[in-house]
Amino acid sequence: QQPVQSPQAVILREGEDAVINCSSSKALYSVHWYRQKHGEAPIFLMILLKGGEQKGHDKISASFNEKKQQSSLYLTASQLSYSGTYFCGSSTSGTYKYIFGTGTRLKVLA
């Protein structure tokens, strides 16, 4: 079952923050976040494995709730290069097969 992302789309000014949510009806083994530019392959951002985990690098961070059914991606002080479509990818226990979320289109304006 495909995870649902919200919002579907968001427009920001450079320097503004954004939060993208990924929700599943079932507990996930892991959640992965990707950014995809038009016509290109997805670029890996980060993976979360444990309930309650939070991690980040530079100005992008993510969390995974205790029940492992929701993850959020936080973009701080957005830059033009952050524009793209963000996908969460979830895997179920014991497999490395991903089901990608519905996607969130993000556009950062100067």
Place this chain on the structure above:
Amino acid sequence: GAVVSQHPSWVICKSGTSVKIECRSLDFQATTMFWYRQFPKQSLMLMATSNEGSKATYEQGVEKDKFLINHASLTLSTLTVTSAHPEDSSFYICSAWGLAGGNEQFFGPGTRLTVL
């Protein structure tokens, strides 16, 4: 990170012809490769999972006889779209997973297929 290549980057073909897309892991052994299809402004949809030396596992709704997958070695998987039709036009992306990569899948750059 590990490098995965796809060939060709794009292909245009006539309806009824077959097209082969190659996916190679260049610097690691890919135990498992995944094939995705992505229509414009939509998410990536997993088509099939292939393990080296065994038959591919297809997702529900994906025709096995139309999308032939071969994973003959630890560095190469191929997807053949047989008797392609315009509705098969899409962006096809492969990814590779191996023990050395931990939990991460490494994605190829994608192949854009246009069927006229």
